[in-house]
Amino acid sequence: MGRDKALLPVGGLPLIALLVKRMTRHCGRIIIAAGDERRARELRAAIAPALEGGAIAERRVAFALDRYAGCGPLAGLHAGLSELQTGWALVMGSDMPNVSASLLGRMRLAAASAGAAAAVVHAPLQPFHALYRASLALEIAERLERGDRRLRALLDRPDAVAVEPETDEEREAFVNLNTPEAYEAYMARQQLAPAFE
């Protein structure tokens, strides 16, 4: 019964398309770290409904391929940040449907307040729905070269700033559709019928 979480139907769209749609409200450019060419093609097709009608300009969405294939999510983060090169990125996991505007706002504020002293802004123990400096790509590459694939290790850096979620809406940002139960519960909350095969 294994299936691709990014393609789970949510609100009539594949989850990845919904996520792209939601993220474009907050960010001008979206990079999908798809792993390899084949997955990039599949995901490109999956997000097509979200791009149709020009609601989201196609040029705002790009795909990044892993340079460290088979090295897990840290390799995906590396690929995405490498594509950006400069600035900050909001980083989400492909199974997370919610973006919290208020939490993102407070994270941006924390990053701006810390200035050069911050490279990661995250909620405690949460590597996603977090802000990362694009320049971290170099250090991540070094970690991957050493065989260190732990994404959470980035949260232990001295220049990582933690922002505690304060409301239910902010905590909802960390919901991930990692199990059929989580998916059904999420769909029930959205008052949408689960669309299991």
Place this chain on the structure above:
Amino acid sequence: MRKGLIAAAAVIVLLGGGGYWGLQYGKKLIAERVMDEMVGQVLQDEEMRRLLDDPEVRRALREAASGEDLERLRAELGAQLENVAGGGDGSGGSGAGAEGGAGFDGASSASLDAGDLPVTTVEEAKALVLEKFSLGEIRRYADLLRGGLTEEEMRLIRDDALSRFSEDERRALLLVALIEAERRTGERPPER
């Protein structure tokens, strides 16, 4: 930097591992890592490499991989494989698993008899590898994948799996790994 300029871009990281959806991914990864390790050991073994450099052997392996039964492969390669798997002149076979203690060293004292092989294809070999793990173990490894695994954790999974095979299973996996090694090195011209 103004707040509005921070995170003007977003990155979505595709997650394969973790939880129930990731179970299949976890299985795939564990099975592939173990098979990769076996094929790697085959390719590092001098006797095995010598076999793979023989065009006749390669042909037989290709036929086995494309659906011919392993009985025929064994008939054609029997003596040579026995030399490798059984130690032969004393220089082959043991090298493959000598370092880790969990590799093919069990094959060094056994002959290859395709008639009773518990697996005959790469897919069956992967399924056999997975049989050695409980669902709980696969889930645990799959959960680890969400945060990324270190090389050390990967090595532990591989050694853990390899240590669970019986002699018969190791013999079968050796043959399947040889077929897979031939497939993966298919583009490499034979050394002459």
